[in-house]
Amino acid sequence: MxxxxxxxxxxxxxxxxxxxxxxxxxxxxxxxxxxxxxxxxxxxxxxxxxxxxxxxxxxxxxxxxxxxxxxxxxxxxxxxxxxxxxxxxxxxxxxxxxxxxxxxxxxxxxxxxxxxxxxxxxxxxxxxxxxxxxxxxxxxxxxxxxxxxxxxxxxxxxxxxxxxxxxxxxxxxxxxxxxxxxxxxxxxxxxxxxxxxxxxxxxxxxxxxxxxxxxxxxxxxxxxxxxxxxxxxxxxxxxxxxxxxxxxMVFGNLGERSGTGVAFTRDPATGENRFYGEYLLNAQGEDVVAGIRTPKPIEELEREMPEVYRQLLAVREKLERHYRDMQDIEFTIEEGRLYLLQTRTGKRTGFAAVRIAVEMVEEGLIDEKEAILRIDPAEQLSQLLQPIFDPKEKAKAEVLAKGLPAGPGAATGMIALTAETAVKLAKEGQPAILVRHETSPEDIEGMAAAKGILTSRGGMTSHAAVVARQIGKVAVVGCDGLNVDYERREIS
Missing domain, CATH: 3.30.1490.20 (ATP-grasp fold, A domain)
Known part of the structure; x- marks a missing residue:
């Protein structure tokens, strides 16, 4: 059989x-x-x-x-x-x-x-x-x-x-x-x-x-x-x-000694060789990825659960040495006990891809030929050429709200509160910024069509951030000073 x-x-x-x-x-x-x-x-x-x-x-x-x-x-x-x-x-x-x-x-x-x-x-x-x-x-x-x-x-x-x-x-x-x-x-x-x-x-x-x-x-x-x-x-x-x-099931929502998180063995935005991630206490995994609550940076786990944090660092070292590439991991803590739910090769920006490849050669993890093969010229190198705001003009601008820089470059465009609107504007030749509480997988076509993505919730490991890094899209996430009203179709 x-x-x-x-x-x-x-x-x-x-x-x-x-x-x-x-x-x-x-x-x-x-x-x-x-x-x-x-x-x-x-x-x-x-x-x-x-x-x-x-x-x-x-x-x-x-x-x-x-x-x-x-x-x-x-x-x-x-x-x-x-x-x-x-x-x-x-x-x-x-x-x-x-x-x-x-x-x-x-x-x-x-x-x-x-x-x-x-x-x-x-x-x-x-x-x-x-x-x-x-x-x-x-x-x-x-x-x-x-x-x-x-x-x-x-x-x-x-x-x-x-x-x-x-x-x-x-x-x-x-x-x-x-x-x-x-x-x-x-x-x-x-x-x-x-x-x-x-x-x-x-x-x-x-x-x-x-x-x-x-x-x-x-x-x-x-x-x-x-x-x-x-x-x-x-x-x-x-x-x-x-x-x-x-x-x-293991449960991250059993109380304050439980939690869930997503982490990368290196910074997926810059490529820096540091443990990078986010977590939530008393939560399940979908809460972090979906941006239901804005999570805490992984460094704070060292203070809240030092033994679990040490175990995570050991897992980080073991996985990166074993796979010889930056890993994206998902974990759950159930009443102080650590479990790994996933590891995969981490999505990264073009900036990060180049730095990680170079430094892994220097660390002896990969050779120069493999480092070159890991860089996708069509996707990752093009991100290095993303437009940015003129520093002088940026200094003059009024700051309305602040969030986390999840994707490379800078963008301007008309506000689109739905993925469908972003797609429609793009077809009409109008640049759009997709603005959501948080993005979901259903928004993928609108995210690809938009010039930039802005969310009021979520962190650097949320759906919006992960997808933006992969497709080289300008993105700001977790902008909690932003109020998005879908029914009235306005933001403030």
Whole structure:
């Protein structure tokens, strides 16, 4: 029988970094990290072959996959001591994409899968009600959007689940989601379920139905519009397909001894050889990437959790020496314990690419030939020629607000509050600046069309920053003095 499922972590690892075509970059590197002794939550990868079969056969799975997935879940249960669908001690999993070529945020992710209206009560007894309802509301929002297709209700490009969160925070006088109580989050769960029902959908209460729905949605996301646009922009073949990674959840939202972050082994903007990244306490990974809250610089973790910070520095050294390139890592801290959720070759600006290549030759990591081959003249060298403001004119200008410099150069243009508007203006020959609270993967075409990107939230590892660096786009992120009102179509 063809092997469709490859295990990693929990004392058994089937794959390696050399198997990216089959396991995708994420799955292959998770297996590699597990083999290196780096702490990785146990999981399994469903191969890219299954994705291609699924798409070619009208959303059907190959024979034998169901039994292999059941064995994969059994592996997670044995490794964690939890049981999938159990009322008292439930195993929760994440379901993530992972193509052979990195496509940050272009395909779909579902976290905390395995909860339902009854299981959340058992989890609340075990871990506390605030954590349990926080996990459940995240699942409902992700599953509702990704699997059930519940999208913007008003046509203003606003996610209905985000809108419900913002409305509740305003009602409760909460500055952020951390200020909401367990009762508030239970109310948010009720509102999220209403949003799903209003859309004519139903959230499945059976964890196995949830799992198969999520797996199918991730495979289908290979052909969603944003993924197709991203592949066209980056000359990625349409035939590769994505793997699916199912992994035991570790929780960064268990309190102040827990957190999540994204880091680079070198500065992706300048190439400087320093550990560079951001994190949030009491949060899950999507919070950092999506720019829900503006995160803290990684250096502050040394003060808040010195032992975890030392472990991260050791992982940084090990991964960069092993892969011989700058790495982009995602991590979670669960009650003081560090876990790595991803490593991949980090996206960088043209400035950074040249500096990293030169310094890695000097450090003996690579030779001169490899350094030259790492520089893409069409993309990275062109970034070195980006226009900048005249220093004298810049000195005269009135400063309206400040943010973080996420992309190279300078730009001017008309304000576009949606990706569609940015695309329309570009087609009319008018330069546009895409202005958002934070960008999402759905904005990719507008980000490519705009001359620059400005966000009021997020940090240097947010979606806007990562994509801007990769495509050489001028970007300022986390400009918290900026107020963006989508409904009134104005900024202040």
């Amino acid at each position: 063809t092997k469709f499922v490859y295990l990693f972590g929990g004392g058994r690892t089937d794959g390696s970094a050399e198997m990216k075509e089959l396991l995708g970059g994420k799955g292959a590197n998770l297996a590699e990290m597990a083999s290196l002794g780096i702490p990785v939550p146990p999981g399994f990868t469903i191969t890219t072959e299954v994705c291609r079969y699924y798409i070619e056969h009208g959303n059907q799975y190959p024979a034998g996959l169901e039994d292999q997935v059941k064995e994969g879940i059994k592996h997670l249960e044995e490794a964690t001591g939890r049981v999938f669908g159990d009322l008292k001690n439930p195993l929760l999993v994440s379901v993530r994409s992972g193509a052979p070529v990195s496509m940050p945020g272009m395909m779909d992710t579902i976290l905390n899968l395995g909860l339902n209206d009854e299981l959340v009560k058992g989890l609340a007894e075990k871990t506390g009600p605030r954590f349990a309802y926080d996990a459940y509301r995240r699942l409902l929002a992700m599953y509702g959007s990704v699997v059930l297709g519940v999208k913007d209700e008003g046509g203003a490009g606003v996610d209905p689940f985000d809108a419900a969160m913002e409305a509740l925070k305003e009602e409760r006088g909460a500055a952020s989601d951390l200020d909401l109580t367990a009762e508030d989050l239970a109310e948010l769960v009720r509102r999220y379920e209403e949003i799903i029902e209003r859309a004519g959908k139903k959230f499945p209460q059976d964890p196995w139905e949830q799992l198969w729905g999520a797996i199918g949605a991730v495979f289908s996301s290979w052909n969603n519009e944003r993924a197709r646009i991203y592949r066209r922009l980056n000359r990625i073949p349409e035939t590769l397909g994505t793997a699916v990674n199912v992994q035991a």
